Amino acid sequence: MMFCFFQLSNVNSQPKYEFRAVWIATVSNIDWPSSKSLSSDQQKEEFINILDQQRKIGMNAVIVQIRPSADAFYASNLEPWSEFLTGKQGTPPSPYYDPLKFMIDETHKRGMEFHAWINPYRAVFNLTTQLDPNHITKKHPEWFLKYGDKKYFNPGLPQVIQYLTNIVKDIITRYDIDAIHMDDYFYPYRISGKAFPDYQTWLQYGNGLSIDDWRRSNCDTVIKMIHDVILDWKPLIKFGISPFGVWRNSSVDVKGSDTRAGQTCYDDLYADILLWLKQGWIDYVAPQLYWEIGHHLCDYKTLLNWWSDNSYGKQLYIGHGLYKAVEKPNAAWRNTNELPDQINLLRTKNNVQGSVFYSCKNLMNDVNGWADSLRFDYYRTPALIPPMAWIDTTKPQPPHLTKIDLGDNDSPQLLTVSGDGINKNETEKIKNFVVYLSPSLVGLTDHPSIIIPADITLKFKFFLPSDYFLLKDLKSCYVTITSVDKENNESAASNIITLQQSNDGWQVKK
Numbered sequence: 001m002m003f004c005f006f007q008l009s010n011v012n013s014q015p016k017y018e019f020r021a022v023w024i025a026t027v028s029n030i031d032w033p034s035s036k037s038l039s040s041d042q043q044k045e046e047f048i049n050i051l052d053q054q055r056k057i058g059m060n061a062v063i064v065q066i067r068p069s070a071d072a073f074y075a076s077n078l079e080p081w082s083e084f085l086t087g088k089q090g091t092p093p094s095p096y097y098d099p100l101k102f103m104i105d106e107t108h109k110r111g112m113e114f115h116a117w118i119n120p121y122r123a124v125f126n127l128t129t130q131l132d133p134n135h136i137t138k139k140h141p142e143w144f145l146k147y148g149d150k151k152y153f154n155p156g157l158p159q160v161i162q163y164l165t166n167i168v169k170d171i172i173t174r175y176d177i178d179a180i181h182m183d184d185y186f187y188p189y190r191i192s193g194k195a196f197p198d199y200q201t202w203l204q205y206g207n208g209l210s211i212d213d214w215r216r217s218n219c220d221t222v223i224k225m226i227h228d229v230i231l232d233w234k235p236l237i238k239f240g241i242s243p244f245g246v247w248r249n250s251s252v253d254v255k256g257s258d259t260r261a262g263q264t265c266y267d268d269l270y271a272d273i274l275l276w277l278k279q280g281w282i283d284y285v286a287p288q289l290y291w292e293i294g295h296h297l298c299d300y301k302t303l304l305n306w307w308s309d310n311s312y313g314k315q316l317y318i319g320h321g322l323y324k325a326v327e328k329p330n331a332a333w334r335n336t337n338e339l340p341d342q343i344n345l346l347r348t349k350n351n352v353q354g355s356v357f358y359s360c361k362n363l364m365n366d367v368n369g370w371a372d373s374l375r376f377d378y379y380r381t382p383a384l385i386p387p388m389a390w391i392d393t394t395k396p397q398p399p400h401l402t403k404i405d406l407g408d409n410d411s412p413q414l415l416t417v418s419g420d421g422i423n424k425n426e427t428e429k430i431k432n433f434v435v436y437l438s439p440s441l442v443g444l445t446d447h448p449s450i451i452i453p454a455d456i457t458l459k460f461k462f463f464l465p466s467d468y469f470l471l472k473d474l475k476s477c478y479v480t481i482t483s484v485d486k487e488n489n490e491s492a493a494s495n496i497i498t499l500q501q502s503n504d505g506w507q508v509k510k
Contacts, residue, residue, distance in 0.1 A: 015347065016447055018383035019284075019317050019354025021061035022054055022363060023117070023183075023242075026084050027068035027125060031360040036087035040095050043085075047103055051110055053364055057371050058379025060451075061113035063181050063242075063356060066100055067167070069125040070136050070153075074100030078170055080132035090132030104176055111432045111453030113385060115179040115240065116171055120164055120222065122185055124151035136163070145197050147188055155187065155218040155270075156201040165225045172234045178486075179238035180230065184288060186219050186271040189263060215270040227281040236392055236487055240284040242319055242356065243273045245291070245303055247310070257306040260297045277312040283388055284314055286356045290321030292332035293341055301345060308349040315386060317354040318346050322362035322370065336368045343378050353386045382451040384434065387488035396428040396483040396491045428485035430454045436480050436493070444478055445493050454483075476500045476509070 024031045032050060033043045054062065066073040071082035071089060075098045080090035085099065093099065100116070107114040123137055123144055131137060137144050137151060143160050144151045153160045168180055187196060199211070206214045223241075230237050248256035248266045255274075256264075265271045276282045287307050291298040307316055320342060325333040332338055346352045357363055363371045387393075435450040477499045483491040498509040 014378070014381045014447070015383060017353065017386040019061060019315070019356075019385055020059045020379060020383060021063050021113075021115070021317070021354070021356045022059055022360045023356060023358045024050065024062055024064045024360045025358075026065040026073060026082065027119075029084050032064075033085065036084060040093045040097050043093065043099065044097070044102060047099075048106055050360060050364065051106055051112070054360065055110050055112060057363060057375045058382070059112065060383060060385050061115060061178075062107055062360075063115040063117050064103060065117040065119070066171075067118035068122070069119060069150075070123040074098055074171070074175065076170065078167060079136065080134050083129060089129060090134065100175055108176070108431065109453060111451055113178040115181040115238075116175070116177040117181040117183065118167070118171075119185050120182055121153045121155055121187070122150060123153050127151070147194070147196055148191050150188070152188060154198055154201055155222070156198055156205050156214065158205075161218070161222045161225060164222055165229050168226050169229045169233060172230060172237055177237060179240055179283075180226065181240045181242065183242045184244040184265075184269065184271075186269045187215055188269075190268050212267070212270070216266070216272050219270050220272060220275060223276050223281050224279075238283040238388065238391065239281070240286060241271075241273060241276065241282050242286040242288060243271055244269060245287045245289045245319070246298060247273055247306075255310075258302050259299070274310060274312070277310070277314050280314070280390070282314065283391065284317060284353075285311065286317040286319045288319040288321065288358070289342075290319065290324060290358075292324070292330075292338055293345070294332070300342060304342075304345055304349065304352070308351040311351050315353045315388065316351055317356050318342070318352060319356045319358060322357050322367055323359060325367045325370075326362060326365075334368075336370075336373075339368070339370045340373055340378065354383075382448045384432075384448060384451070384484060384490065385488045387490075392487040392489065394428060394485075394487075395489045396430055396485045397426050398491045398494045399433060399481055399483050401479065401481055401494045401497055426458075426483075428483075428489070430458055430483050431486050432484040434482045434484060434490065436478075436482070438478050439476065441478055441496075444480060444496070445482065 026032060029035060032047055034046060038046065051062065067079070068082060068084060070079055072079045073082050073085055081092050083089040086093055104114045124131065127149055140159070143154055143157055145154050153164070155161075171177065172180065198215075202211045202214055209217060227239055230239055243265045244263070246257060246259050246261035246264045248264050249261055250256040250258050251260070252267065263269070265273055273285060277285060285307070287303070289300050289303050291300050291303070293300045304318065320339060322339070325338075343355065346355065366372060431454055433452045433454060434448045435452065436445050436447070437449040438444045478496055479499060480493045480496045482493055500507050500509040
């Protein structure tokens with residue numbers, strides 16, 4: 001069992017609720033698996049190492065790309081195994097295992113959320129790929145359009161919209177994911193001098209709309225249908241989008257941001273994110289604010305303020321482009337303060353609930369020392385994932401704290417805290433127990449001290465090493481615990497146990 005510890009002196013420095021996640025990209029083996037030639041055991045070992053490292057840094061969620069281009073990192077009757085998993089599309093892992101089930105189980109063991117990241121319209125990532133005979137482009141070639149060096153689903157076809165909805169239904173009904181996640185690839189980014197070749201489809205299905213409005217309507221429809229299928233089949237699953245960081249420039253729309261982006265969500269990718277937020281079709285948005293503070297065209301602070309003002313009551317997480325510190329970094333991205341400054345700014349916004357980092361390997365490599373900055377400073381205290389009141393508000397019942405064992409001569413000051421776990425009448429699915437330690441009863445449950453993943457027994461035990469407390473400064477300490485369910489609702493606090501320092505060490509105060 002793994003725990004997150006911190007010094008009590010830092011208890012008030014960080015938010016109690018904060019979404020902290022990394023994107024784990026599988027396309028082209030960016031993050032995982034690191035090679036197409038890894039064995040099943042090596043794939044598992046590598047993914048477990050990623051989870052352990054990210055949890056140590058302070059993450060409470062991962063966003064994993066499970067469908068890079070009409071292929072699958074899971075057992076599917078609809079789409080073939082991904083080439084990025086085994087090196088050849090359609091070839092299952094050997095020895096066989098279901099990577100998605102494995103990843104979900106390992107993520108949940110650590111008390112973290114698993115968001116399943118799918119790409120809706122990209123069908124063939126590289127035209128040189130040897131496609132499996134059962135790939136959807138082979139079954140329905142009339143559904144696809146070639147643009148640049150890739151093939152895309154034609155978003156204007158009703159059959160495509162229904163197919164993509166069926167993909168989501170298949171995933172959510174067979175796997176215990178916490179969210180469906182899409183990134184910025186809706187209609188493809190424009191290629192200079194080349195129009196996306198859907199003119200004939202527009203003539204057939206445009207129904208009097210301009211081609212731009214029709215394209216936006218196609219994206220609106222698929223988002224609405226996916227939202228509806230989630231509500232129909234698994235209403236507690238979240239649906240999130242990570243769009244390009246600029247919705248529209250204010251030069252073309254007074255509602256847009258004071259930016260000068262060359263392409264935008266609304267005008268070029270045909271993704272009207274604000275409509276989806278306003279209509280409640282998505283539960284969170286994680287705009288990719290991959291520019292530095294003070295950028296001359298798209299300033300991070302300007303965009304942070306804009307998205308904060310336009311989140312429509314849904315949750316807002318900021319996407320940070322750590323890769324910018326690796327790929328030809330400018331002076332701003334060589335500055336070790338860039339990411340800390342971005343986090344400090346977003347934490348001043350009440351409408352911002354967290355961060356997502358692109359990508360996993362950049363944190364694993366500790367670019368600019370930012371993994372250590374998060375682990376030992378900005379994410380030193382664990383955080384609860386903020387609940388979504390429009391999804392579920394039922395809180396679990398409080399657990400019960402039974403005893404604290406103060407150790408023996410062989411392990412002086414090794415405190416063992418244990419409890420009965422959940423109430424026998426509990427109806428909620430418990431995923432974590434939260435331990436609170438505080439020198440004061442006032443604000444006792446304001447800041448989590450330790451977050452413990454609930455195991456199958458739904459009982460708990462945690463250990464405090466002898467150097468955990470600031471012995472010189474603390475004379476007494478209050479201990480209580482809560483339960484957190486799968487939808488991130490937290491119970492009331494348990495009974496409270498008081499510890500008191502004496503010449504003989506810590507004692508339970510009667």
